[in-house]
Amino acid sequence: MDRGLTGQYVSSIAGGVNCQAFIPAPLPPKPPLLIENKLQQRINGAMLALGRLDAISTLLPDAHLFIYSYVRKEAVMSSQIEGTQSSLSDLMLYEMEGLPGVPMDDVQEVSCYVNALHLGLQRIAEQQPITFRLITELHQALMTSGRGINRGPGEFRQNQVWIGGHRADEAIFVPPPATHIADCWAQLEKFINDQPEATDPLIKAALTHVQFETIHPFMDGNGRLGRLLIPLILVEAGILHQPLLYLSVFFKKHRQTYYERLQQVRTTGNWEDWLLFFVDAVAETAAQAVHTAQALHQLRTDHKQLIQPMGRISGSAAQILDALFAQPIASISKLVDATGLTPATVGKVIDRLATELNLVREITGQKRNRIFAYTPYIDILNRE
Numbered sequence: 001m002d003r004g005l006t007g008q009y010v011s012s013i014a015g016g017v018n019c020q021a022f023i024p025a026p027l028p029p030k031p032p033l034l035i036e037n038k039l040q041q042r043i044n045g046a047m048l049a050l051g052r053l054d055a056i057s058t059l060l061p062d063a064h065l066f067i068y069s070y071v072r073k074e075a076v077m078s079s080q081i082e083g084t085q086s087s088l089s090d091l092m093l094y095e096m097e098g099l100p101g102v103p104m105d106d107v108q109e110v111s112c113y114v115n116a117l118h119l120g121l122q123r124i125a126e127q128q129p130i131t132f133r134l135i136t137e138l139h140q141a142l143m144t145s146g147r148g149i150n151r152g153p154g155e156f157r158q159n160q161v162w163i164g165g166h167r168a169d170e171a172i173f174v175p176p177p178a179t180h181i182a183d184c185w186a187q188l189e190k191f192i193n194d195q196p197e198a199t200d201p202l203i204k205a206a207l208t209h210v211q212f213e214t215i216h217p218f219m220d221g222n223g224r225l226g227r228l229l230i231p232l233i234l235v236e237a238g239i240l241h242q243p244l245l246y247l248s249v250f251f252k253k254h255r256q257t258y259y260e261r262l263q264q265v266r267t268t269g270n271w272e273d274w275l276l277f278f279v280d281a282v283a284e285t286a287a288q289a290v291h292t293a294q295a296l297h298q299l300r301t302d303h304k305q306l307i308q309p310m311g312r313i314s315g316s317a318a319q320i321l322d323a324l325f326a327q328p329i330a331s332i333s334k335l336v337d338a339t340g341l342t343p344a345t346v347g348k349v350i351d352r353l354a355t356e357l358n359l360v361r362e363i364t365g366q367k368r369n370r371i372f373a374y375t376p377y378i379d380i381l382n383r384e
Contacts, residue, residue: 001034003269007214012177014160014168021160021174022266024214026187027207028199029271039272039279046202046279049286050239056293057242067242068326070292073381074246075113078224081252086110088381089373092329093363113224116141120232121243130192130232132185135217138228142221151220156181161216173263175216184215192233201237205230206278210265227251244289250281295380300325303376306357310349316341317349324360328374328381 006029012021035043057067069088076088086107091114094107116138123134140154152158157178164172176184188211190196192204199207212226227248234240251258254277261274300321307317316339323338324330330338335346350372353359360372 001031001270001272003029003031006266006269010177012160012174014162014174017168019162019168019171019174021177022214023176023180024184024211024266027191027211029269033203034272039276042276042279043202046282049283050245052290053244053286054240056290057244060293060297067244069328069381070244071117072114074248075110075117077246077248077252078227079110079113081223081248089329089378112142112144117228117243120228121235124232124236130236131189139218139221139225142225152218156217157219161219175214181215181217185217188212188215201234201239202279202282203275205233206275207271208233210262210274213262214266245282245286247281247285250285292380296377299376299380303359310352313349316345317353320346320349324374325377328377329371331369331371
C-alpha cells in the first residue's frame with residue numbers, strides 16, 4: 001500500500017552542509033497494515049518455519065553443542081555487512097588467543113557482537129524489557145573494543161549523520177537530527193512493549209528493524225544492533241527459545257533489495273513490500289538453520305560411529321569430539337579443560353583423529369601450542 005511519506009523532513013546541517021533530515025512517524029503504520037492473502041500466506045509460512053526451528057532447538061539432544069558456533073556465524077555475517085573481513089575461523093582463533101588472518105580490529109568487532117547478543121539474551125531471560133536502558137547497554141557491549149571504542153559506546157549520537165554520498169546534500173538518506181532521537185526512540189520503545197496496543201511478534205520485529213535503522217540513534221553500530229533486535233524480540237515473545245534465527249546471511253545476499261525496501265518504506269509508506277521481503281527472509285533462514293542443525297546432528301552421529309573402532313581410547317575420543325562440537329577450534333589445553341583428560345591422552349587422541357580419520361586439522365604448523373580445527377563441522381557452518 002502506498003501511504004506516502006512516513007514522516008517529515010526538517011532542515012538540518014551535517015558536515016557544514018544544509019540538508020533535509022527525515023523524522024519517521026511513530027509505529028504502528030497509518031493507515032494500518034493491509035494483510036491480504038498473499039502476505040498472510042507468507043507470514044504463515046514464516047511462522048511454520050520458525051516453529052520447526054524452535055522444535056529442533058528443543059528436541060535435538062545436542063542442540064546446545066552447536067549454538068556456540070551458530071551464534072558466532074551470525075556475528076561474522078552481520079559484521080561483514082558493515083565491511084569487516086573476519087571469518088568464522090578468525091573469530092574462533094581470536095577467542096583461542098591465536099592470531100587471526102585479518103586485522104585485529106575486525107575480529108574484535110565480531111567478538112563484541114557475540115558479547116552483545118549474549119548480554120541481550122541474558123537480560124531477556126531476566127525479564128528485562130527492551131528499553132532505552134537495555135539498548136544503550138547492548139550498544140556499549142557492541143562497541144567496547146575495536147574501532148567502535150571511540151564512537152560513543154552506549155550514547156545516542158550528538159551530531160547529524162548521513163548515509164551514502166560524500167556530502168549530506170548528496171546522501172541517499174539523512175536520519176533525524178540528534179535533538180529528535182530521544183523522542184523517536186521513546187515512541188519506538190512504546191511500540192516494542194505493546195503500548196498502547198499489542199502487535200504480532202513477527203510483524204513487530206519486522207517493523208522495529210526498519211524504524212531503528214531509520215532513527216539511526218548511534219554514531220556507529222546501528223546496522224548490527226538493528227539486526228540483533230530481531231531475535232531478541234522473537235525470544236522475548238516466546239516464538240523462539242534459542243537464538244537460532246539470524247537474517248544477516250539473507251540480507252547480505254539480497255543487499256540491494258534490502259536497502260531499497262527500507263528506503264521505500266520511508267518515501268512511499270509501503271510497509272507491505274518490506275514485510276513480504278522480511279517474512280521470506282525469516283522462512284528461508286529458519287529452513288536453512290534447521291538443515292544446518294540436522295546436518296550437524298548427523299555429522300556427530302556419523303563421527304561417533306567412526307571412533308568406535310579406536311579401542312580403549314574410544315571413550316576419550318568421544319569426550320574430545322563433544323568438546324569440539326561445542327568449540328570447533330581448540331588447543332590441547334582447551335580440550336584438557338573441557339574434558340578433564342590428561343594432556344598426554346588428549347594429544348594422543350587428537351593426533352589419531354587427525355592422521356587416521358582426517359576429522360581434525362592442525363592449523364598453526366607449530367610443534368608446540370598446537371591448535372586444531374574440526375574442519376567437517378566448520379565446513380557445514382560456512383555453507384550459506
